[in-house]
Amino acid sequence: MKTPVEVIEIKKRGENIAQRDLEDFLAGYMQGSVADYQMSAFLMAACIKGLSEEEVVTITSCIKESGNCRPKENFGKPVIDKHSTGGVGDKPTIVLLPLLASMGVLVPTLAGRGLGHTGGTVDKLEAIPGLKQQYSWADAQKLLERNGAAFLTQSDDIARLDKRLYALRDVTGTVDSIGLITSSILGKKLSEELDGLVLDVKYGSGAFMPTYEDAQSLASLLMKVSTFMGTEAKVLLTDMNEPLGEWAGNGVEVMEALMMLRGKAVERRFYEVTISLAEAMYQLAFPTDSRNVRERLVARLQSGKAYEKFLDIITAQGVAKETADNLDEILAPPELIGVVRSDRAGYVSEVNAHALGTLLIKMGAGRRVLSDGIDHKPGLRFLKKRGDKVDSGEALMEVYASKEIELPHISEIYTITDEDVKLPPYVNSLEKS
Numbered sequence: 001m002k003t004p005v006e007v008i009e010i011k012k013r014g015e016n017i018a019q020r021d022l023e024d025f026l027a028g029y030m031q032g033s034v035a036d037y038q039m040s041a042f043l044m045a046a047c048i049k050g051l052s053e054e055e056v057v058t059i060t061s062c063i064k065e066s067g068n069c070r071p072k073e074n075f076g077k078p079v080i081d082k083h084s085t086g087g088v089g090d091k092p093t094i095v096l097l098p099l100l101a102s103m104g105v106l107v108p109t110l111a112g113r114g115l116g117h118t119g120g121t122v123d124k125l126e127a128i129p130g131l132k133q134q135y136s137w138a139d140a141q142k143l144l145e146r147n148g149a150a151f152l153t154q155s156d157d158i159a160r161l162d163k164r165l166y167a168l169r170d171v172t173g174t175v176d177s178i179g180l181i182t183s184s185i186l187g188k189k190l191s192e193e194l195d196g197l198v199l200d201v202k203y204g205s206g207a208f209m210p211t212y213e214d215a216q217s218l219a220s221l222l223m224k225v226s227t228f229m230g231t232e233a234k235v236l237l238t239d240m241n242e243p244l245g246e247w248a249g250n251g252v253e254v255m256e257a258l259m260m261l262r263g264k265a266v267e268r269r270f271y272e273v274t275i276s277l278a279e280a281m282y283q284l285a286f287p288t289d290s291r292n293v294r295e296r297l298v299a300r301l302q303s304g305k306a307y308e309k310f311l312d313i314i315t316a317q318g319v320a321k322e323t324a325d326n327l328d329e330i331l332a333p334p335e336l337i338g339v340v341r342s343d344r345a346g347y348v349s350e351v352n353a354h355a356l357g358t359l360l361i362k363m364g365a366g367r368r369v370l371s372d373g374i375d376h377k378p379g380l381r382f383l384k385k386r387g388d389k390v391d392s393g394e395a396l397m398e399v400y401a402s403k404e405i406e407l408p409h410i411s412e413i414y415t416i417t418d419e420d421v422k423l424p425p426y427v428n429s430l431e432k433s
């Protein structure tokens with residue numbers, strides 16, 4: 001059996017770690033014989049030297065096996081989930097879960113906290129007081145039987161290894177590895193015992209994969225490992241070169257998602273990405289029922305049924321009725337403390353979404369070290385997005401925060417050009433790319 005240092009050194013040299021040695025190393029981490037600092041060194045070596053497909057499959061299996069799997073009782077429904085590789089303002093999960101559950105799909109979503117400069121669904125939903133998201137599978141099944149969906153996360157019973165690795169990667173600069181992202185996502189998702197999985201692979205300044213080509217490599221690996229491990233997956237590649245939607249933060253993103261769930265108008269790209277993901281999930285769930293899927297999804301939102309389902313889900317997960325009745329007030333942003341304005345006339349051609357994610361961390365909406373708590377209130381509101389025409393002095397972004405912060409200079413975030421810009425499509429499928 002190799003010592004932890006030997007395993008780290010194999011990866012440092014860029015060599016393949018034998019399956020048994022990698023399994024022992026990961027088990028040692030769970031049992032306490034491999035320390036956090038040794039795991040951090042391994043993760044950094046994996047980021048820099050890469051992981052082989054065999055290593056990714058081993059880590060994925062170890063994450064899946066580090067907790068229990070969902071009991072296979074499906075209550076007569078297809079079991080489908082969706083996962084995003086992470087971005088800024090990335091909130092579709094909050095809409096998709098109740099929307100699909102309201103249409104007869106079982107959606108046992110295991111989501112994560114903020115990772116690196118990106119936000120996490122679990123942190124966002126914690127803005128709702130009382131909402132419990134850590135369950136055992138036995139208890140989660142009761143929620144699923146009752147409502148067809150549950151907002152869940154890694155726990156002592158579910159994907160325990162990912163719970164620890166995820167938190168460590170968040171604060172050690174070891175997120176942006178194709179192999180680590182693949183094993184983290186699939187290790188937990190496959191413990192849900194799914195019939196199908198939709199993957200939203202993001203590319204651009206706010207994603208972990210800056211270029212479209214990197215995102216394609218991540219998408220291919222996700223598809224390959226998921227298929228190898230027996231779960232059908234469908235990939236959409238979506239643009240993350242600017243935050244998704246009008247708001248980024250925690251509570252403010254839930255507020256924006258609730259607007260969509262209530263059938264109200266929301267920012268175009270957020271709407272399109274979410275509806276496309278919903279269509280993909282529905283098609284995996286009911287492959288022979290392809291008539292007017294989009295129209296039926298939209299009708300569910302407009303009828304209020306999807307929002308009713310959201311309320312059923314959160315109240316089953318510990319939220320008091322009084323809280324559920326007052327979400328708008330609870331999720332409202334704090335004080336407006338500053339506005340970023342354009343310093344010239346032209347068109348918004350680029351937005352540095354990574355810088356915006358980092359700004360949110362500085363505002364308290366994300367973590368710098370493992371033990372950091374989160375402020376769920378702060379938020380950024382985007383008044384102008386790529387392709388918009390702006391005048392000199394016009395407001396581009398509003399900053400809402402609980403404490404004073406130094407506002408970034410406009411040049412750190414926005415590029416304004418004379419020429420209008422051609423925007424990429426909202427959504428690409430892996431086959432078309």
Ligand code: URA
Nearest residue numbers: 085086112181184185
């Ligand atoms: N989402 C995850 O669950 N894990 C990652 O590593 C990245 C995104």
